[in-house]
Amino acid sequence: MPVRSASVGRMSAHVTGVRLSLWRAATVFRCASLIVCLYLIVQWHRLYQHPSAAYAAGIGMIAVTALVGVLGWSGRANRWPVVGVDVVATGGLTLLTIVAQTTDQRYGSQLMPTLTTIWAAGPCLEAAIVGGWLAGLVAALVQIGSAMIVRTGIDGQLWSSSFILLAAGTVTGYVSTLAVRAEADVAAAAAERAALAEREWLARSIHDGVLQVLGLTHRLGRDDDGELGRIAALAADQEAAVRALISSRPMAQTAVGGELGAALRALRAERVSVATPAEPVHVPPDVCRELTAAVGAALANVDRHAGPGACAWVLLEDHGDAVTVTVRDDGVGFDGDRLTTAAADGRLGVTSSIKGRARDLGGTATVLSSPGSGTVVTIEVPTPGREVP
Amino acid sequence: MTRVVIVDDHPIWREAVERDLSAAGLHVVATFGEAEQAVRTAAALQPDVVLMDLQLPGMSGVEAAGALVSADPSIRILMFSASGEDADVLAAVKAGARGYLVKSAAREELVDAVTRTADGQAIYSPGLAAMVLGEYRRISRAEPDPAAVLTDRETEILKLVATGLTARQIADQLVVSVRTVQNHVQNTLRKLQLHNRVELTRWALERGILDDA
Helix, strand or coil: CHHHHHHHHHHHHHCCHHHHHHHHHHHHHHHHHHHHHHHHHHHHCCCCCCHHHHHHHHHHHHHHHHHHHHHHHCCCCCCHHHHHHHHHHHHHHHHCHHHHCCHHHHHCCCCCCCCCHHHHHHHHHHHHHHHCHHHHHHHHHHHHHHHHHHHCCCCHHHHHHHHHHHHHHHHHHHHHHHHHHHHHHHHHHHHHHHHHHHHHHHHHHHHHHHHHHHHHHHHHHCCCCCHHHHHHHHHHHHHHHHHHHHHCCHHHECCCCEEHHHHHHCCCECCEEEECCCCCCEECHHHHHHHHHHHHHHHHHHHHHCCCCCCEEEEEEECCCEEEEEEEECCCCCCCCCHHHHHHCCHHHHHHHHHHHHHHCCCEEEEEECCCCCEEEEEEEECCCCCCC | CCEEEEECCCHHHHHHHHHHHHHCCCEEEEEECCHHHHHHHHHHHCCCEEEEECCCCCCCHHHHHHHHHHHCCCCCEEEEECCCCCHHHHHHHHCCCCEEEECCCCHHHHHHHHHHHHCCCCECCHHHHHHHHHHHHHHHHHCCCHHHCCCHHHHHHHHHHHCCCCHHHHHHHHCCCHHHHHHHHHHHHHHHHHHHHHHHHHHHHHCCCCCCC
16 A cells, blocks of 8 residues: 555654764754854964864865755764764864964964853763763764863863763753654554554455455355355364464554453454453553463363353443353263363363462452353453543 | 345345345345435335345445434344444444344345344344343443433343343243344343434434524
8 A cells, every 4th residue: 555655654664763963963053053163263373383183173164064064954863883984083183272372272372262162061061962971972082082182181171071971962962862863753653553443444444345255155055065055164264273363453452551452352263252341452562462362271171171162142231340251052061070080181180270369350250051052251350440431 | 025125235135135035035126235225225125124225325324324313213224234233233223223143144144134123123143132231231331321321230231241141042941932132132222222313313413403492
């Protein structure tokens, strides 16, 4: 379906969206800081011992800002090589201060800022956006190292600007990682919704076409003893299989709990009818899991012991503060008093496992049976403090 | 002779069902591929039973059932669908349909269900019984209505229906007649439909759609 895949495609391009937006914001900061630096160079060029070195640094900053800005704006610069080159180039341009300024200006009585000053914060932000807090930290340390070479050590002013660089690098990195993760979650949820919608669409079309034809084939051929009868039986099997496939919902387990109705309906089969309320029955995840497992065990028991051709019916009732699940079969049944026989053929094991699961959930399970009249398993589990629609 | 109208958008299904019902001696007076036309002509055809597919193009089976019942509250509609039970079945029954049958039902089951619908009985599948039970519990929690409460007997019988027992088996188990079981089952449907009608009227009054007078 072209329409759906297009929307999924847009979503995957969107994953880099937050990063790209942050990068563009960093580019704006970079341009603004470049203007400040250029203004200072022009303002103070007479004071420098080698103004040409300061001009060279200014031209270098313009070049780096333009290159990284152009690449970054289109989204192509969100890569390690570009960030790496930027970090090193910025550090290098800072070192030009050694040529441009006198020793007095660098660390003496006429102390001046380095040529790159706040512009040097740019690569820290970019590294942080691309690689997270650690990359931001490393980039900040490189710029601080470069400034320390210019100053031949660390003084009070450098301490405070170092602190700002480190904070900018790590905090931006952390926020960037969080934002990217949140964005991925949103995209995953949207993809899941799209998949679900697609599944429903598919279920509807299968329902209207395939199921109707299979059902009709079964209906027309079921009384035939020959080839047609066998085809009808195959059609009935496929009908049940397809129906089970389209009715099994991946959303049965949610973060807040389980939808017991959907979980039990997934157990439907040709000889298994599952009846649930129309409203969803939300229960804690462990209740959903254990009850579904208990019903599965009861149905497996029907398969093994109730005899050939036995059918089973599952009923889910929602009492608000409790849920009841009944599993009935029309099989051969057994004598409830003859526990030794039951234990011998394995029924007792399953029965006690169902009772055990019910007990673990604070509920009860009863098994009623007599020879010739099938078996009824009733499981009741309390679900206090539940919000019922 | 029982007069039946069939509404189903699949021609092959329509023909197969018509053949089966005619072979069993029922009189299929008309078949329709969509609901609008069926709703328009139903009154003139005077059917004993309308056999209505749940999934129809255009007007849905649920809407059609509602329209037919509001035009003639005594009309007997049996819903029919290829899928398992879903919320639409409950909606159709609340709107006034007298029962529900899955399309995979055997020929004899179909004939039996149509005949019993004509006789005024309610046709339940286990899934529908569970949804009706759930609906009564929902009503009692949301806005208790003394007219929409099941007796213990009715609840008991509905639960047995929901676990696949036939009216015969339930009658044997409870030591009552089949007719008594059928009456109880019918009551569960009647009370729910009555509640639904009162509900709809109140809803309409509150929003000024109907005049109080």
